[in-house]
Amino acid sequence: MTVSIIVPIYNVEKHIEKCVRSLMEQTYEDIQYVFVDDASPDNSIALLKEVIESYPLRSKQVSLLAHEKNKGLPAARNTGLAYAGGDYIYHCDSDDWLDTDCIEEMLSSAMHENADIVYSDWYLSFHKNERYMRQPECTDPKQALSAMLDGSMKYNVWNKLIKRDLYVKNAICFPEGRGMGEDMTMIKLFAHAQRIAYLSKAYYHYMQTNPTAFTKLFKDSHLNDIFGNAQDTIAYIEKVFGSELFSNEIRFFQLNAKLPLLFSDDRAMFLVWRSWFTDAHPYIGMNLSFSKRTKFIQYAAIKKQDWIIRLYNLILFRLIYGVLYR
Structure with missing residues (x-):
């Protein structure tokens, strides 16, 4: 072989x-x-x-x-x-x-x-x-x-x-x-x-x-790529298996696809997060694979509490990954 x-x-x-x-x-x-x-x-x-x-x-x-x-x-x-x-x-x-x-x-x-x-x-x-x-x-x-x-x-x-x-x-x-x-x-x-x-x-x-690179900086072209590839993947799964077999998981996938937008220093990315796949928002609590903190920052994003997201990024990515992991 x-x-x-x-x-x-x-x-x-x-x-x-x-x-x-x-x-x-x-x-x-x-x-x-x-x-x-x-x-x-x-x-x-x-x-x-x-x-x-x-x-x-x-x-x-x-x-x-x-x-x-x-x-x-x-x-x-x-x-x-x-x-x-x-x-x-x-x-x-x-x-x-x-x-x-x-x-x-x-x-x-x-x-x-x-x-x-x-x-x-x-x-x-x-x-x-x-x-x-x-x-x-x-x-x-x-x-x-x-x-x-x-x-x-x-x-x-x-x-x-x-x-x-x-x-x-x-x-x-x-x-x-x-x-x-x-x-x-x-x-x-x-x-x-x-x-x-x-x-x-x-x-x-x-x-x-670069540990601080965990906080994302997205260009418009990056956003178009992510959204387009996510949509294409969903269409492919539904073509192969139909729309019902993975219906909940597709909502989870939509949430995961846009989750990196919250790991950003740019508040504009939080606005993009709120505009993408809004039908998936009720599924945040249903995804058992989301940690409590991941659910927390998504709920903060829905409630437009962007200061919480920024504080989270500061603690996790600047302190933990930027200092403890180098």
């Missing part, structure tokens, strides 16, 4: 070496490495080539594709997908890194369970600390879909090993031109999976280089 690892590259010269070394040193041998240069303006590609040269036994397994101009993350993933020939696909962002047994253990689970998708726990990594991010154990795709929609399971692209046939047979690709929320594509893949497997172990280190 061959695993294709797809790695988009753009402006990551500070992190690319650690990422690529973690990929080259995977214990599993039959890997196709597909690096996609999305017209990176820095020294990332030169550093990439230097690292690859230091692993001569892997060099023939490496392909470097290039965009003439920057097209964005979804387009880079799609370029990699179109080229990939592996039985399974794994996505890795070029500022993150993997434990060396990641691919071997995830593929072993896929073979043992005859799974279309294997997902695992992951690390939220800071400069000096890490948080272990545990995922729920789901036994079938519909349970996993419910968990992703209600927010108890993350639909990130990078902690999942996925059979390539799921992409090909269902013509699933990433939303080019709409980078924010492109991870929602994982929900579409789970909608077509027959069997899934969960590994209660973390392999992927998602690097948070």
